Amino acid sequence: MGKIIAVANQKGGVGKTTTVINLGFAIAELGKRVLLVDADPQGNTTSGVKKERNIRPSLYEALIHDVSVKDVIYQLKDGNSSIRERIDLIPSNLDLAGAEVELVSAFLRELRLKNILEPVVDDYDYIFIDCPPSLGLLTINALSASRYVLIPLQCEYYALEGISQLLKTVELIKKGLNPSLEILGVLLTMFNRTVLAQQVLEEAKRFFKDKVFNTIIPRNVRLSEAPSFSQSILEYAESSSGAIAYRELARELMENE
Amino acid sequence: MGKIIAVANQKGGVGKTTTVINLGFAIAELGKRVLLVDADPQGNTTSGVKKERNIRPSLYEALIHDVSVKDVIYQLKDGNSSIRERIDLIPSNLDLAGAEVELVSAFLRELRLKNILEPVVDDYDYIFIDCPPSLGLLTINALSASRYVLIPLQCEYYALEGISQLLKTVELIKKGLNPSLEILGVLLTMFNRTVLAQQVLEEAKRFFKDKVFNTIIPRNVRLSEAPSFSQSILEYAESSSGAIAYRELARELMENE
Numbered sequence: 191m192g193k194i195i196a197v198a199n200q201k202g203g204v205g206k207t208t209t210v211i212n213l214g215f216a217i218a219e220l221g222k223r224v225l226l227v228d229a230d231p232q233g234n235t236t237s238g239v240k241k242e243r244n245i246r247p248s249l250y251e252a253l254i255h256d257v258s259v260k261d262v263i264y265q266l267k268d269g270n271s272s273i274r275e276r277i278d279l280i281p282s283n284l285d286l287a288g289a290e291v292e293l294v295s296a297f298l299r300e301l302r303l304k305n306i307l308e309p310v311v312d313d314y315d316y317i318f319i320d321c322p323p324s325l326g327l328l329t330i331n332a333l334s335a336s337r338y339v340l341i342p343l344q345c346e347y348y349a350l351e352g353i354s355q356l357l358k359t360v361e362l363i364k365k366g367l368n369p370s371l372e373i374l375g376v377l378l379t380m381f382n383r384t385v386l387a388q389q390v391l392e393e394a395k396r397f398f399k400d401k402v403f404n405t406i407i408p409r410n411v412r413l414s415e416a417p418s419f420s421q422s423i424l425e426y427a428e429s430s431s432g433a434i435a436y437r438e439l440a441r442e443l444m445e446n447e
Numbered sequence: 448m449g450k451i452i453a454v455a456n457q458k459g460g461v462g463k464t465t466t467v468i469n470l471g472f473a474i475a476e477l478g479k480r481v482l483l484v485d486a487d488p489q490g491n492t493t494s495g496v497k498k499e500r501n502i503r504p505s506l507y508e509a510l511i512h513d514v515s516v517k518d519v520i521y522q523l524k525d526g527n528s529s530i531r532e533r534i535d536l537i538p539s540n541l542d543l544a545g546a547e548v549e550l551v552s553a554f555l556r557e558l559r560l561k562n563i564l565e566p567v568v569d570d571y572d573y574i575f576i577d578c579p580p581s582l583g584l585l586t587i588n589a590l591s592a593s594r595y596v597l598i599p600l601q602c603e604y605y606a607l608e609g610i611s612q613l614l615k616t617v618e619l620i621k622k623g624l625n626p627s628l629e630i631l632g633v634l635l636t637m638f639n640r641t642v643l644a645q646q647v648l649e650e651a652k653r654f655f656k657d658k659v660f661n662t663i664i665p666r667n668v669r670l671s672e673a674p675s676f677s678q679s680i681l682e683y684a685e686s687s688s689g690a691i692a693y694r695e696l697a698r699e700l701m702e703n704e
Protein backbone atom coordinates (compact mmCIF):
# COMPACT_ATOMS: atom_id res chain seq x y z
CA MET A 191 0.00 0.00 0.00
CA GLY A 192 1.76 3.09 -1.19
CA LYS A 193 2.40 6.01 1.15
CA ILE A 194 1.27 9.17 -0.61
CA ILE A 195 3.26 12.21 0.45
CA ALA A 196 2.51 15.75 -0.74
CA VAL A 197 5.56 18.02 -0.68
CA ALA A 198 4.00 21.41 -0.10
CA ASN A 199 4.76 25.01 0.82
CA GLN A 200 3.15 28.00 -0.84
CA LYS A 201 6.39 30.02 -0.54
CA GLY A 202 8.37 29.93 -3.75
CA GLY A 203 11.79 28.42 -4.15
CA VAL A 204 12.04 26.57 -0.84
CA GLY A 205 13.12 23.22 -2.28
CA LYS A 206 9.86 21.36 -2.95
CA THR A 207 10.94 20.09 -6.37
CA THR A 208 14.51 19.41 -5.29
CA THR A 209 13.14 17.32 -2.41
CA VAL A 210 10.59 15.40 -4.48
CA ILE A 211 13.25 14.36 -6.98
CA ASN A 212 16.13 13.60 -4.65
CA LEU A 213 14.20 12.04 -1.79
CA GLY A 214 12.29 9.99 -4.37
CA PHE A 215 15.52 8.76 -5.94
CA ALA A 216 17.12 8.07 -2.55
CA ILE A 217 14.12 5.98 -1.49
CA ALA A 218 14.30 4.06 -4.79
CA GLU A 219 18.02 3.52 -4.19
CA LEU A 220 17.01 1.66 -1.02
CA GLY A 221 15.00 -0.75 -3.17
CA LYS A 222 11.53 0.80 -3.00
CA ARG A 223 9.18 1.48 -5.89
CA VAL A 224 8.50 5.19 -6.24
CA LEU A 225 6.04 7.31 -8.22
CA LEU A 226 6.77 11.02 -8.69
CA VAL A 227 3.70 13.15 -9.47
CA ASP A 228 4.41 16.58 -10.91
CA ALA A 229 1.42 18.72 -9.89
CA ASP A 230 3.10 22.02 -10.76
CA PRO A 231 2.42 23.69 -14.15
CA GLN A 232 6.07 24.79 -14.13
CA GLY A 233 6.93 21.12 -14.69
CA ASN A 234 10.22 21.37 -12.78
CA THR A 235 10.09 17.81 -11.42
CA THR A 236 9.44 16.60 -14.97
CA SER A 237 12.37 18.48 -16.49
CA GLY A 238 14.58 17.64 -13.52
CA VAL A 239 14.35 13.91 -14.37
CA LYS A 240 13.58 13.73 -18.10
CA LYS A 241 15.04 15.55 -21.08
CA GLU A 242 11.94 15.44 -23.30
CA ARG A 243 9.77 18.53 -23.25
CA ASN A 244 5.98 18.71 -23.28
CA ILE A 245 5.28 15.06 -22.63
CA ARG A 246 1.64 14.27 -23.42
CA PRO A 247 -0.66 13.00 -22.21
CA SER A 248 0.25 14.47 -18.82
CA LEU A 249 -1.39 15.02 -15.44
CA TYR A 250 -3.55 17.68 -17.09
CA GLU A 251 -5.23 15.17 -19.39
CA ALA A 252 -5.93 12.88 -16.45
CA LEU A 253 -7.31 15.67 -14.23
CA ILE A 254 -9.42 17.47 -16.79
CA HIS A 255 -10.09 15.07 -19.67
CA ASP A 256 -10.45 11.84 -17.69
CA VAL A 257 -7.61 10.12 -19.49
CA SER A 258 -6.81 6.89 -17.64
CA VAL A 259 -4.00 7.13 -15.10
CA LYS A 260 -2.14 4.26 -16.77
CA ASP A 261 -1.77 6.43 -19.87
CA VAL A 262 -0.05 9.25 -17.98
CA ILE A 263 2.45 7.17 -16.02
CA TYR A 264 5.87 7.06 -17.62
CA GLN A 265 8.74 4.84 -16.58
CA LEU A 266 12.06 6.52 -15.93
CA LYS A 267 13.90 3.28 -16.57
CA ASP A 268 16.33 3.63 -19.42
CA GLY A 269 18.42 0.50 -19.30
CA ASN A 270 21.30 2.39 -17.73
CA SER A 271 20.50 3.31 -14.18
CA SER A 272 19.29 0.70 -11.74
CA ILE A 273 17.61 3.30 -9.53
CA ARG A 274 15.50 4.44 -12.44
CA GLU A 275 14.18 0.89 -12.81
CA ARG A 276 12.00 1.58 -9.82
CA ILE A 277 10.83 5.13 -10.49
CA ASP A 278 7.81 6.19 -12.50
CA LEU A 279 6.60 9.71 -13.24
CA ILE A 280 3.31 11.46 -13.91
CA PRO A 281 4.62 14.53 -15.76
CA SER A 282 3.15 17.98 -16.08
CA ASN A 283 3.58 20.86 -18.48
CA LEU A 284 2.10 24.28 -18.93
CA ASP A 285 -1.32 22.89 -19.91
CA LEU A 286 -1.76 22.34 -16.17
CA ALA A 287 -1.86 26.10 -15.62
CA GLY A 288 -5.31 26.03 -17.17
CA ALA A 289 -6.36 23.34 -14.70
CA GLU A 290 -6.58 25.66 -11.71
CA VAL A 291 -9.25 27.68 -13.48
CA GLU A 292 -10.96 24.76 -15.18
CA LEU A 293 -11.22 22.88 -11.90
CA VAL A 294 -13.05 25.73 -10.16
CA SER A 295 -16.41 24.63 -11.54
CA ALA A 296 -15.64 20.93 -11.90
CA PHE A 297 -17.46 18.13 -10.13
CA LEU A 298 -15.55 16.90 -7.03
CA ARG A 299 -12.91 19.47 -7.85
CA GLU A 300 -10.74 18.90 -4.76
CA LEU A 301 -10.65 15.11 -5.05
CA ARG A 302 -9.68 14.59 -8.67
CA LEU A 303 -6.09 13.68 -7.96
CA LYS A 304 -7.10 11.31 -5.17
CA ASN A 305 -9.36 9.47 -7.58
CA ILE A 306 -6.69 9.40 -10.26
CA LEU A 307 -4.17 7.77 -7.95
CA GLU A 308 -6.58 5.25 -6.40
CA PRO A 309 -6.02 2.47 -8.99
CA VAL A 310 -2.22 2.61 -8.77
CA VAL A 311 -1.53 3.26 -5.08
CA ASP A 312 -0.63 -0.39 -4.48
CA ASP A 313 1.87 -0.47 -7.34
CA TYR A 314 4.26 1.69 -5.34
CA ASP A 315 5.82 1.95 -1.90
CA TYR A 316 6.00 5.75 -1.99
CA ILE A 317 4.23 8.38 -4.08
CA PHE A 318 5.59 11.94 -3.88
CA ILE A 319 3.52 14.85 -5.18
CA ASP A 320 5.32 18.09 -6.13
CA CYS A 321 3.11 21.12 -5.46
CA PRO A 322 3.18 24.61 -6.98
CA PRO A 323 3.98 27.68 -4.82
CA SER A 324 0.36 28.43 -3.96
CA LEU A 325 -2.54 27.13 -1.87
CA GLY A 326 -4.79 26.87 -4.90
CA LEU A 327 -6.74 23.91 -6.25
CA LEU A 328 -3.67 21.93 -7.38
CA THR A 329 -2.12 22.00 -3.90
CA ILE A 330 -5.52 21.29 -2.37
CA ASN A 331 -5.87 18.27 -4.65
CA ALA A 332 -2.43 17.08 -3.59
CA LEU A 333 -3.20 17.50 0.12
CA SER A 334 -6.59 15.80 -0.26
CA ALA A 335 -4.98 12.85 -2.02
CA SER A 336 -2.16 12.34 0.47
CA ARG A 337 -1.67 10.49 3.70
CA TYR A 338 1.17 12.81 4.62
CA VAL A 339 2.49 16.28 3.89
CA LEU A 340 6.21 17.00 3.98
CA ILE A 341 6.99 20.68 4.40
CA PRO A 342 10.34 21.98 3.10
CA LEU A 343 11.32 25.10 5.01
CA GLN A 344 14.02 27.31 3.58
CA CYS A 345 16.21 28.75 6.31
CA GLU A 346 15.06 32.34 5.75
CA TYR A 347 12.51 34.76 7.22
CA TYR A 348 9.75 34.77 4.61
CA ALA A 349 9.65 30.98 4.57
CA LEU A 350 8.88 30.86 8.29
CA GLU A 351 6.26 33.57 7.95
CA GLY A 352 4.17 31.60 5.50
CA ILE A 353 4.11 28.41 7.55
CA SER A 354 1.11 29.19 9.75
CA GLN A 355 -1.04 29.70 6.67
CA LEU A 356 0.02 26.35 5.28
CA LEU A 357 -0.84 24.71 8.59
CA LYS A 358 -4.28 26.35 8.59
CA THR A 359 -4.90 24.89 5.15
CA VAL A 360 -3.78 21.45 6.33
CA GLU A 361 -6.19 21.76 9.28
CA LEU A 362 -9.06 22.75 6.99
CA ILE A 363 -8.42 19.77 4.77
CA LYS A 364 -8.21 17.43 7.76
CA LYS A 365 -11.60 18.68 8.98
CA GLY A 366 -13.26 18.35 5.64
CA LEU A 367 -11.77 16.54 2.71
CA ASN A 368 -9.12 14.27 4.23
CA PRO A 369 -9.25 13.49 7.95
CA SER A 370 -6.25 11.17 7.83
CA LEU A 371 -3.82 13.79 6.54
CA GLU A 372 -0.79 14.16 8.82
CA ILE A 373 2.35 16.23 8.81
CA LEU A 374 5.15 13.80 8.07
CA GLY A 375 7.72 16.39 9.00
CA VAL A 376 9.33 19.76 8.38
CA LEU A 377 12.54 19.67 6.39
CA LEU A 378 15.06 22.50 6.78
CA THR A 379 16.54 23.23 3.35
CA MET A 380 19.37 25.33 1.95
CA PHE A 381 20.93 25.45 5.38
CA ASN A 382 24.20 27.32 5.76
CA ARG A 383 26.35 28.78 8.48
CA THR A 384 24.54 32.07 8.97
CA VAL A 385 22.95 33.41 12.12
CA LEU A 386 19.65 33.65 10.24
CA ALA A 387 19.67 29.98 9.24
CA GLN A 388 20.39 28.98 12.82
CA GLN A 389 17.54 31.20 14.04
CA VAL A 390 15.09 29.68 11.59
CA LEU A 391 16.17 26.19 12.67
CA GLU A 392 15.60 27.01 16.34
CA GLU A 393 12.29 28.70 15.61
CA ALA A 394 11.17 25.67 13.60
CA LYS A 395 12.14 23.32 16.41
CA ARG A 396 10.29 25.40 18.99
CA PHE A 397 7.20 25.57 16.82
CA PHE A 398 7.14 22.06 15.34
CA LYS A 399 9.05 20.20 18.09
CA ASP A 400 9.70 16.61 17.08
CA LYS A 401 8.15 17.12 13.66
CA VAL A 402 11.39 18.69 12.41
CA PHE A 403 13.47 16.08 10.60
CA ASN A 404 16.89 15.45 12.12
CA THR A 405 18.28 15.56 8.60
CA ILE A 406 19.00 19.07 7.39
CA ILE A 407 19.64 19.73 3.70
CA PRO A 408 22.69 21.96 3.29
CA ARG A 409 23.04 24.56 0.59
CA ASN A 410 25.05 22.75 -2.09
CA VAL A 411 25.45 24.12 -5.59
CA ARG A 412 25.46 20.57 -6.99
CA LEU A 413 21.75 20.34 -6.12
CA SER A 414 21.02 23.33 -8.33
CA GLU A 415 23.22 22.06 -11.17
CA ALA A 416 21.75 18.55 -11.39
CA PRO A 417 18.38 19.50 -12.95
CA SER A 418 20.05 21.09 -15.95
CA PHE A 419 21.19 17.56 -16.84
CA SER A 420 17.80 16.05 -15.91
CA GLN A 421 19.62 14.04 -13.24
CA SER A 422 19.00 13.46 -9.58
CA ILE A 423 21.81 14.40 -7.24
CA LEU A 424 22.57 10.69 -6.75
CA GLU A 425 23.39 10.41 -10.45
CA TYR A 426 24.98 13.82 -10.93
CA ALA A 427 27.19 14.09 -7.84
CA GLU A 428 26.80 11.01 -5.70
CA SER A 429 29.30 11.99 -3.03
CA SER A 430 28.24 15.63 -2.68
CA SER A 431 26.85 16.95 0.59
CA GLY A 432 23.44 17.22 -1.12
CA ALA A 433 23.44 13.53 -2.09
CA ILE A 434 24.57 12.48 1.37
CA ALA A 435 21.83 14.55 2.99
CA TYR A 436 18.98 13.22 0.84
CA ARG A 437 20.12 9.63 1.43
CA GLU A 438 20.16 10.36 5.14
CA LEU A 439 16.64 11.77 4.87
CA ALA A 440 15.46 8.64 3.05
CA ARG A 441 16.82 6.48 5.85
CA GLU A 442 15.19 8.71 8.47
CA LEU A 443 11.86 8.37 6.66
CA MET A 444 12.15 4.61 6.47
CA GLU A 445 13.10 4.34 10.14
CA ASN A 446 9.98 6.22 11.14
CA GLU A 447 7.78 3.73 9.32
CA MET B 448 3.09 60.58 -14.81
CA GLY B 449 4.07 57.53 -12.84
CA LYS B 450 5.94 54.67 -14.46
CA ILE B 451 4.15 51.47 -13.54
CA ILE B 452 6.51 48.50 -13.36
CA ALA B 453 5.37 44.91 -12.70
CA VAL B 454 8.06 42.75 -11.12
CA ALA B 455 7.16 39.31 -12.41
CA ASN B 456 8.44 35.76 -12.75
CA GLN B 457 6.29 32.68 -12.19
CA LYS B 458 9.26 30.79 -10.70
CA GLY B 459 9.25 30.92 -6.94
CA GLY B 460 11.86 32.56 -4.78
CA VAL B 461 13.76 34.44 -7.48
CA GLY B 462 13.80 37.80 -5.71
CA LYS B 463 10.62 39.53 -6.87
CA THR B 464 9.68 40.81 -3.41
CA THR B 465 13.26 41.63 -2.44
CA THR B 466 13.55 43.70 -5.63
CA VAL B 467 10.21 45.52 -5.25
CA ILE B 468 11.12 46.62 -1.73
CA ASN B 469 14.76 47.50 -2.19
CA LEU B 470 14.59 49.02 -5.65
CA GLY B 471 11.53 50.97 -4.50
CA PHE B 472 13.40 52.30 -1.47
CA ALA B 473 16.53 53.08 -3.51
CA ILE B 474 14.46 55.09 -6.00
CA ALA B 475 12.81 56.98 -3.13
CA GLU B 476 16.27 57.65 -1.68
CA LEU B 477 17.02 59.50 -4.93
CA GLY B 478 14.09 61.83 -4.19
CA LYS B 479 11.30 60.17 -6.15
CA ARG B 480 7.79 59.35 -4.97
CA VAL B 481 7.15 55.63 -4.97
CA LEU B 482 4.09 53.40 -4.56
CA LEU B 483 4.60 49.72 -3.75
CA VAL B 484 1.67 47.47 -4.69
CA ASP B 485 1.63 44.04 -3.07
CA ALA B 486 -0.29 41.81 -5.50
CA ASP B 487 0.77 38.56 -3.83
CA PRO B 488 -1.52 36.84 -1.31
CA GLN B 489 1.62 35.88 0.61
CA GLY B 490 1.91 39.56 1.51
CA ASN B 491 5.71 39.44 1.64
CA THR B 492 6.20 43.02 0.40
CA THR B 493 3.73 44.16 3.04
CA SER B 494 5.47 42.37 5.90
CA GLY B 495 8.88 43.33 4.54
CA VAL B 496 8.12 47.04 5.11
CA LYS B 497 5.48 47.14 7.87
CA LYS B 498 5.20 45.34 11.16
CA GLU B 499 1.40 45.33 11.41
CA ARG B 500 -0.30 42.16 10.25
CA ASN B 501 -3.53 41.85 8.27
CA ILE B 502 -3.91 45.48 7.32
CA ARG B 503 -7.44 46.12 6.06
CA PRO B 504 -8.80 47.34 3.77
CA SER B 505 -6.19 45.94 1.41
CA LEU B 506 -5.75 45.34 -2.32
CA TYR B 507 -8.35 42.60 -2.02
CA GLU B 508 -11.08 45.03 -0.99
CA ALA B 509 -10.19 47.34 -3.89
CA LEU B 510 -10.10 44.52 -6.47
CA ILE B 511 -13.19 42.63 -5.40
CA HIS B 512 -15.36 44.97 -3.35
CA ASP B 513 -14.71 48.19 -5.25
CA VAL B 514 -13.33 50.01 -2.24
CA SER B 515 -11.79 53.27 -3.41
CA VAL B 516 -8.04 53.16 -4.07
CA LYS B 517 -7.46 56.07 -1.68
CA ASP B 518 -8.70 53.88 1.16
CA VAL B 519 -6.16 51.16 0.49
CA ILE B 520 -3.07 53.35 0.15
CA TYR B 521 -1.01 53.54 3.32
CA GLN B 522 1.89 55.86 3.91
CA LEU B 523 5.11 54.34 5.14
CA LYS B 524 6.21 57.64 6.66
CA ASP B 525 6.77 57.32 10.35
CA GLY B 526 8.51 60.53 11.30
CA ASN B 527 11.84 58.75 11.52
CA SER B 528 13.08 57.83 8.09
CA SER B 529 13.25 60.43 5.35
CA ILE B 530 13.09 57.79 2.62
CA ARG B 531 9.79 56.55 3.98
CA GLU B 532 8.36 60.05 3.57
CA ARG B 533 8.10 59.31 -0.12
CA ILE B 534 6.87 55.73 -0.14
CA ASP B 535 3.29 54.53 -0.02
CA LEU B 536 2.00 50.96 0.01
CA ILE B 537 -1.09 49.09 -1.15
CA PRO B 538 -0.85 46.06 1.12
CA SER B 539 -2.14 42.55 0.66
CA ASN B 540 -2.93 39.67 2.94
CA LEU B 541 -4.30 36.20 2.57
CA ASP B 542 -7.78 37.46 1.59
CA LEU B 543 -6.19 38.02 -1.82
CA ALA B 544 -5.85 34.27 -2.32
CA GLY B 545 -9.58 34.20 -2.83
CA ALA B 546 -9.27 36.89 -5.49
CA GLU B 547 -7.80 34.59 -8.14
CA VAL B 548 -10.92 32.46 -8.01
CA GLU B 549 -13.38 35.32 -7.50
CA LEU B 550 -11.93 37.20 -10.44
CA VAL B 551 -12.46 34.32 -12.87
CA SER B 552 -16.05 35.28 -13.49
CA ALA B 553 -15.73 39.01 -12.81
CA PHE B 554 -16.44 41.75 -15.30
CA LEU B 555 -13.24 43.08 -16.94
CA ARG B 556 -11.32 40.59 -14.81
CA GLU B 557 -7.87 41.29 -16.30
CA LEU B 558 -8.09 45.06 -16.03
CA ARG B 559 -9.21 45.58 -12.46
CA LEU B 560 -5.80 46.61 -11.16
CA LYS B 561 -5.28 48.99 -14.09
CA ASN B 562 -8.54 50.72 -13.25
CA ILE B 563 -7.71 50.85 -9.56
CA LEU B 564 -4.38 52.58 -10.20
CA GLU B 565 -5.68 55.04 -12.82
CA PRO B 566 -6.69 57.81 -10.37
CA VAL B 567 -3.36 57.81 -8.55
CA VAL B 568 -0.79 57.24 -11.30
CA ASP B 569 0.17 60.91 -11.36
CA ASP B 570 0.77 61.04 -7.61
CA TYR B 571 3.93 58.97 -8.02
CA ASP B 572 7.08 58.82 -10.11
CA TYR B 573 7.31 55.02 -9.89
CA ILE B 574 4.80 52.31 -9.03
CA PHE B 575 6.18 48.80 -8.43
CA ILE B 576 3.84 45.81 -8.41
CA ASP B 577 4.97 42.63 -6.62
CA CYS B 578 3.56 39.51 -8.33
CA PRO B 579 2.96 36.02 -6.98
CA PRO B 580 4.87 33.04 -8.39
CA SER B 581 2.30 32.16 -11.01
CA LEU B 582 0.90 33.37 -14.33
CA GLY B 583 -2.64 33.52 -12.96
CA LEU B 584 -5.09 36.40 -12.85
CA LEU B 585 -3.17 38.45 -10.30
CA THR B 586 -0.01 38.48 -12.43
CA ILE B 587 -2.11 39.10 -15.53
CA ASN B 588 -3.71 42.08 -13.81
CA ALA B 589 -0.28 43.40 -12.89
CA LEU B 590 1.05 42.98 -16.44
CA SER B 591 -2.07 44.57 -17.95
CA ALA B 592 -1.75 47.55 -15.62
CA SER B 593 1.93 48.17 -16.24
CA ARG B 594 3.99 50.06 -18.75
CA TYR B 595 6.98 47.85 -18.00
CA VAL B 596 7.82 44.42 -16.64
CA LEU B 597 11.06 43.84 -14.74
CA ILE B 598 12.06 40.18 -14.64
CA PRO B 599 14.25 39.00 -11.75
CA LEU B 600 16.22 35.93 -12.84
CA GLN B 601 17.83 33.82 -10.16
CA CYS B 602 21.17 32.48 -11.32
CA GLU B 603 20.04 28.85 -11.40
CA TYR B 604 18.76 26.34 -13.96
CA TYR B 605 15.02 26.20 -13.23
CA ALA B 606 14.78 29.99 -13.28
CA LEU B 607 16.10 30.13 -16.85
CA GLU B 608 13.80 27.32 -17.92
CA GLY B 609 10.66 29.19 -16.97
CA ILE B 610 11.55 32.40 -18.78
CA SER B 611 10.20 31.53 -22.24
CA GLN B 612 6.76 30.92 -20.73
CA LEU B 613 6.82 34.30 -19.02
CA LEU B 614 7.78 35.93 -22.31
CA LYS B 615 4.91 34.19 -24.11
CA THR B 616 2.52 35.59 -21.53
CA VAL B 617 3.99 39.06 -22.00
CA GLU B 618 3.51 38.70 -25.76
CA LEU B 619 -0.11 37.59 -25.33
CA ILE B 620 -0.83 40.58 -23.13
CA LYS B 621 0.85 42.93 -25.58
CA LYS B 622 -1.33 41.60 -28.40
CA GLY B 623 -4.54 41.86 -26.47
CA LEU B 624 -4.86 43.69 -23.18
CA ASN B 625 -1.90 46.05 -23.10
CA PRO B 626 -0.05 46.87 -26.36
CA SER B 627 2.33 49.29 -24.68
CA LEU B 628 3.80 46.73 -22.25
CA GLU B 629 7.59 46.49 -22.59
CA ILE B 630 10.31 44.53 -20.90
CA LEU B 631 12.21 47.05 -18.81
CA GLY B 632 14.96 44.56 -18.20
CA VAL B 633 16.12 41.24 -16.80
CA LEU B 634 17.79 41.43 -13.40
CA LEU B 635 20.22 38.69 -12.36
CA THR B 636 19.69 37.98 -8.68
CA MET B 637 21.42 35.95 -5.97
CA PHE B 638 24.56 35.92 -8.06
CA ASN B 639 27.61 34.18 -6.64
CA ARG B 640 30.93 32.83 -7.81
CA THR B 641 29.77 29.49 -9.14
CA VAL B 642 30.15 28.12 -12.63
CA LEU B 643 26.36 27.73 -12.77
CA ALA B 644 25.71 31.40 -11.95
CA GLN B 645 28.17 32.45 -14.62
CA GLN B 646 26.49 30.14 -17.14
CA VAL B 647 23.05 31.55 -16.37
CA LEU B 648 24.44 35.08 -16.75
CA GLU B 649 25.92 34.27 -20.17
CA GLU B 650 22.78 32.47 -21.28
CA ALA B 651 20.65 35.43 -20.17
CA LYS B 652 22.88 37.86 -22.09
CA ARG B 653 22.76 35.73 -25.22
CA PHE B 654 18.99 35.44 -25.02
CA PHE B 655 18.04 38.92 -23.85
CA LYS B 656 21.03 40.90 -25.17
CA ASP B 657 20.94 44.51 -24.03
CA LYS B 658 17.83 43.89 -21.91
CA VAL B 659 19.98 42.43 -19.13
CA PHE B 660 20.69 45.09 -16.51
CA ASN B 661 24.36 45.85 -15.99
CA THR B 662 23.68 45.76 -12.27
CA ILE B 663 23.76 42.26 -10.83
CA ILE B 664 22.39 41.59 -7.35
CA PRO B 665 24.82 39.45 -5.37
CA ARG B 666 23.78 36.82 -2.87
CA ASN B 667 24.00 38.68 0.44
CA VAL B 668 22.53 37.30 3.64
CA ARG B 669 21.67 40.84 4.80
CA LEU B 670 18.99 40.94 2.10
CA SER B 671 17.29 37.90 3.61
CA GLU B 672 17.61 39.22 7.17
CA ALA B 673 16.13 42.66 6.55
CA PRO B 674 12.47 41.59 6.09
CA SER B 675 12.37 40.04 9.54
CA PHE B 676 12.73 43.60 10.85
CA SER B 677 10.30 45.00 8.25
CA GLN B 678 13.18 47.09 6.94
CA SER B 679 14.57 47.68 3.50
CA ILE B 680 18.24 46.87 3.02
CA LEU B 681 19.00 50.61 2.98
CA GLU B 682 17.74 50.88 6.53
CA TYR B 683 18.95 47.52 7.82
CA ALA B 684 22.47 47.35 6.38
CA GLU B 685 23.17 50.43 4.33
CA SER B 686 26.73 49.58 3.37
CA SER B 687 26.14 45.91 2.57
CA SER B 688 26.74 44.58 -0.94
CA GLY B 689 22.95 44.15 -1.29
CA ALA B 690 22.31 47.83 -0.49
CA ILE B 691 25.06 48.97 -2.85
CA ALA B 692 23.67 46.82 -5.66
CA TYR B 693 20.08 48.03 -5.34
CA ARG B 694 21.23 51.66 -5.26
CA GLU B 695 23.25 50.97 -8.39
CA LEU B 696 20.17 49.44 -10.01
CA ALA B 697 18.11 52.50 -9.11
CA ARG B 698 20.66 54.74 -10.80
CA GLU B 699 20.74 52.50 -13.87
CA LEU B 700 16.95 52.69 -14.09
CA MET B 701 16.98 56.47 -13.82
CA GLU B 702 19.71 56.80 -16.45
CA ASN B 703 17.66 54.81 -18.92
CA GLU B 704 14.71 57.16 -18.52
Ligand SMILES: Nc1ncnc2c1ncn2[C@@H]1O[C@H](COP(=O)(O)OP(=O)(O)OP(=O)(O)O)[C@@H](O)[C@H]1O
Pocket residue numbers: 201202203204205206207208209230232234321322323379380381407408409410411412413414415417432457458459460580603604605606
Ligand atom coordinates in the same frame (compact mmCIF):
# COMPACT_ATOMS: atom_id res chain seq x y z
N1 LIG C 1 20.06 22.61 -0.91
C1 LIG C 1 20.18 23.35 -2.02
N2 LIG C 1 21.36 23.92 -2.33
C2 LIG C 1 21.50 24.68 -3.44
N3 LIG C 1 20.50 24.96 -4.31
C3 LIG C 1 19.30 24.41 -4.05
C4 LIG C 1 19.06 23.57 -2.92
N4 LIG C 1 17.76 23.18 -2.94
C5 LIG C 1 17.23 23.73 -4.03
N5 LIG C 1 18.15 24.48 -4.71
C6 LIG C 1 17.93 25.30 -5.92
O1 LIG C 1 17.15 26.42 -5.47
C7 LIG C 1 16.12 26.72 -6.42
C8 LIG C 1 14.75 26.53 -5.76
O2 LIG C 1 14.56 25.16 -5.44
P1 LIG C 1 13.27 24.37 -5.94
O3 LIG C 1 12.99 24.70 -7.38
O4 LIG C 1 13.45 22.94 -5.59
O5 LIG C 1 12.19 25.03 -4.99
P2 LIG C 1 10.61 24.95 -5.15
O6 LIG C 1 10.04 25.12 -3.78
O7 LIG C 1 10.23 23.71 -5.89
O8 LIG C 1 10.30 26.22 -6.05
P3 LIG C 1 8.86 26.61 -6.67
O9 LIG C 1 8.10 27.22 -5.53
O10 LIG C 1 9.18 27.61 -7.76
O11 LIG C 1 8.25 25.35 -7.17
C9 LIG C 1 16.35 25.78 -7.60
O12 LIG C 1 17.14 26.46 -8.56
C10 LIG C 1 17.11 24.61 -6.98
O13 LIG C 1 17.91 23.95 -7.94
Ligand SMILES: Nc1ncnc2c1ncn2[C@@H]1O[C@H](COP(=O)(O)OP(=O)(O)OP(=O)(O)O)[C@@H](O)[C@H]1O
Pocket residue numbers: 200201202203323346347348349458459460461462463464465466487489491578579580636637638664665666667668669670671672674689
Ligand atom coordinates in the same frame (compact mmCIF):
# COMPACT_ATOMS: atom_id res chain seq x y z
N1 LIG D 1 20.39 38.67 -3.21
C1 LIG D 1 19.94 37.93 -2.20
N2 LIG D 1 20.78 37.40 -1.30
C2 LIG D 1 20.35 36.63 -0.29
N3 LIG D 1 19.05 36.31 -0.08
C3 LIG D 1 18.14 36.81 -0.94
C4 LIG D 1 18.53 37.65 -2.03
N4 LIG D 1 17.40 38.02 -2.70
C5 LIG D 1 16.38 37.42 -2.05
N5 LIG D 1 16.82 36.70 -0.99
C6 LIG D 1 16.02 35.86 -0.08
O1 LIG D 1 15.64 34.72 -0.85
C7 LIG D 1 14.27 34.37 -0.60
C8 LIG D 1 13.47 34.52 -1.89
O2 LIG D 1 13.44 35.89 -2.27
P1 LIG D 1 12.04 36.62 -2.53
O3 LIG D 1 11.05 36.27 -1.46
O4 LIG D 1 12.32 38.07 -2.75
O5 LIG D 1 11.64 35.94 -3.91
P2 LIG D 1 10.23 35.97 -4.61
O6 LIG D 1 10.49 35.79 -6.07
O7 LIG D 1 9.47 37.18 -4.20
O8 LIG D 1 9.52 34.66 -4.00
P3 LIG D 1 8.00 34.22 -4.22
O9 LIG D 1 7.97 33.60 -5.59
O10 LIG D 1 7.71 33.23 -3.13
O11 LIG D 1 7.17 35.47 -4.14
C9 LIG D 1 13.81 35.30 0.51
O12 LIG D 1 13.99 34.64 1.76
C10 LIG D 1 14.73 36.50 0.40
O13 LIG D 1 14.90 37.19 1.63
Ligand SMILES: [Mg+2]
Pocket residue numbers: 206207208230234235320321
Ligand atom coordinates in the same frame (compact mmCIF):
# COMPACT_ATOMS: atom_id res chain seq x y z
MG1 LIG E 1 9.09 23.49 -7.62
Ligand SMILES: [Mg+2]
Pocket residue numbers: 463464465487491577578
Ligand atom coordinates in the same frame (compact mmCIF):
# COMPACT_ATOMS: atom_id res chain seq x y z
MG1 LIG F 1 7.57 37.34 -3.33
